[in-house]
Amino acid sequence: MTSQDALTPRPAATLTRGAVRGATALRGGRSWRPTPFFVCGGLFWLVMTLAYWRVPMCCDFGQHAAVVERLRASLLHPRHPMADLPGAGSPYYSPYALAQGVFARATGLAGWEVVKLAGPLNLLVLLSGLNRFVRTLTSRPWAPVLALLAMVLLWGTRTAWWSGYLGLLSMTGNLGYPSTFAIGLTFWAWAGAAKLRTGGPWWGYGGLGVLMGVILLIHPITSVAALIGLGATAIPPPGTRNRARSHNRATLSPLTGWPTALLATAAVTSIWPYYDVLSLVGDSSVDHIHRQLYTEMPARFWLALIGLPALWLRFRRDRRDPLAVMFALDVLVIAYGWVTGHYTYGRILGLTLVPLQFSLAIALAAPRPWAWPRRTLGLCAATGAALGFLTVQAGAVVPRGFDQPPMWPTYVWAAQHIPPGDVVLTDGYRPTRSLPGYGPNLLAPAWPDPALDERERERRLTAVRAYLSPGSTRSERTAVARRYGVRWLLLDKSQRLPAEAVMVAWSPRTGEVLARVDGGSPRESR
Template sequence: MTRTAQTEVGLLVRRTARGATALRGGAPWRPTPYQVFGGLFWLVLCLASWRVPMCCDFGQHAAVVERLKASLLHPAHPTADLPGEGSPFYSPYTVAQGAFARVTGLAGWEVVRLSAPLNLLVLLTGIGRFVRVLAPRRPFAPVCALLAMVLLWGTERAWSSGYLGLMSMTGNLGYPSTFAIGLTFWAWALTGTLAGGIGGPVRYIGPSGLRSLSGYKGLGVLYGLILLVHPITASAAALGAVAFVAGWQRGWRAAVAARWAITGAAALMVAHLWPYFDVLALPGDHSMDAMHRRLYEGVPGHFWLALIGVPALWLRARRSRRDPLVLMFALDCLVVAYGWISGHYTYGRILGLALVAPQFALAIELAAARPWPVWRRALGAVAAVGACVGFLTVQAGAVVPRSLDPVSFDQPPRWPSYDWAARHIKPGEVVIADGYYAARLIPAYGPNLAAPVWPDAGLDERERVRRLAAVRGYLDPTSTRAGRSAVVRRYHVRWLLLTRWSRVPEEATVVDWSRRTGEVLARVRA
């Protein structure tokens, strides 16, 4: 078979199979380095994430599944006894989780736990495909990229949804953000293939249909899905798409521009047709900006090790000013800066994905065939030292259990469990909780809060502030029984979950208490 004939077979064919080998299905399958390393990484991180108890935003995501399990078409507000119409938490991803919970009878927190292996699989396969588009002839590039992505962050713990450091991932694997980031890597890989082909701006067209009109439409549907699953990740996904199209697309004719316009239109159409909330209205919502200001605090300590990859980006920029990773990094930095200057701090959530460009540029550079020039050996040595520093100062505790820890590595958060309280409270009943942990975790079991802890675009922020003020008034030691009764009636409160420092009102009856935290569960009547 000639080289031309081999090319026409399709995009993924590397060699031909002859004779009996062809009849048996071709050459024996051999795993790539990334398949071996990625499989081991998947197993280790799934086990590591399973040992981390519910904490942080886990309660919110489990509560969303609980509401969808109760009513798939008309779910209530994720954490309050209010309508849930317009809440961006009800995405295709969480609706699928809710349907799974209804079919299996599993609790919301169990479904979030079980989502972690699937999300990690989507993420790892997306990384592998993305790096192969950037560096098709460097088999160890995906391995280096994965190591850089999980280790080269900083020397202070950065724990947030959407951050891909080893430590942060142990707690966030089951979240929609992880699934959306995995889809983003797949979308970037397909965008790069459509824009210029594998490995760069090469006009490589096979019969796979990737350059057909349906390919552009399908890519638009994928970007629309990312937009619905996690809108802020979609911002970074769109910037990456712009970088690949601007960097690799050649021969801008009317037909080419029309195809990319179809991709954008398909994405917007998918987003517009989703019935649960209007995702296109979210850019004007500022309700979550205040809580995201902290993302900009301590940025150097959280991310400085990723700067080791900047020289690799500079080298790519010297080779081509239109390099997609260079353009992606520049666009991400501009959006992060805009978030800080404008006060729209929610855009700081793309900080994690902004590191992808320097991390992956470094990985691709270090995966080059040997012999290495002096500068590449120096860059590799600095990267190795940086990875060791990142692992030993922040990331090691994610995978090293305390029982096997010789030096007391920093461990993932270990919040208390509220199983003891949840077994007394029926799903949908309203709770006043004054503890930091309790207010964030008790909704995971099905109960509602009198005052939601998290802002939500589907709930008027003024209503949330009023409820928070009412709860503070109820818990005030100087409050009267009449005032407390008014709050109970107004918000249909049935339970109090109080810290050991709080006074239990005289009209409440203690039902149970936690031997770990000293918190008290009391039943209350108006």
């Protein structure tokens, strides 16, 4: 710059554009203003974190806490999550779980404490991913807020409580689960795919492929819906040629970019040492558990159909609309699960509602929300949200007067007497799902796992029934205890305490009894 240029005054507009971001309006700069989603999403994060923390360990929580406990004991060779058996091949040992195990070892926290702390982090990933994805569909500032409200309220008038279901009530139990983290990453992946629809840098496609590989390893069934959404979002708009947008060698067209992403996904999943994700293809061991996902579907999900008119209009305007394509393909996958008996595919039902919910939110966030017929749609949405809140979801944040999340009893009273790794024999529904989260092992795991042959699990379940049978003899019980290394019994108040067992503790809330037996060293499990 010459001396003459330096002395020449700049136009006021130039001074304004060059002002430091964050300067006050008095100095001609722009002050940062929080977006509606930053405020509303932040409040939602705080309220739901507190709501999640008030719900005790229940349902699948103990399983995920047990995974952290096993990794805390051995990062490289963790045992089976719930039994004193080898854990090689268990899909629970994902990158997400490994990170939790490293954190537990570094901090000394117990598995259940790590899972509790994971809830706020997972929710942050979920909310930021939602905001990012919705912003690729519309620039309307209130659309992400309305999408969040629709996602947590517009379900049905009967409780849908399952991992990966993002209704307000269900979130109080599953925020700390891998499925919630995987769904948050899925939203981020869809947002990334939208930016690469017409081409992009090779590292963009490669990074997206790595992200999809991580989702696949963390929660394989969520990856089915994630892949469907990725394909729907990545469809180039009409009139877009399949070529790179510049002559830069680092920029790829979709024709070469998406194979790059696929290769990155394959590389991530193939090098993961804990389990082979391809071994899960065709696995039907948990299909019978998921059959209940298909029961009472209208009552559980009908409020989401309020968004169907908005989704239909999007399809009428653009046959390649990502939300419309996503919804159609998700419905086909769910139908396939029903027809074939592979009911596990019903796990994507939670994400199947997203196109309906987000389409409705985007329509209501339009510049003239009260123009007919949008006014009618808005009234239906408000009525549906109120109905869903009052009939199902309110118990998540209102402690009395509504149906509450499951409030299972704690098993700290028993776990404090049991050294980590000791084998416990019990057939109670709640202790078999909760107790391993504190460190003990079960004789018979509650759920199937590819790391354990299902025939062996059935033999162990038979052994538990034989031991607890009123007609069992002392010698029969001793044989079971020694074979599997049983050192503890946890019995409910209706079960008889064997003569050779010594009561150690009992729960005044449930009447359950913890007793010590001498099972010696197991012959088969070590």
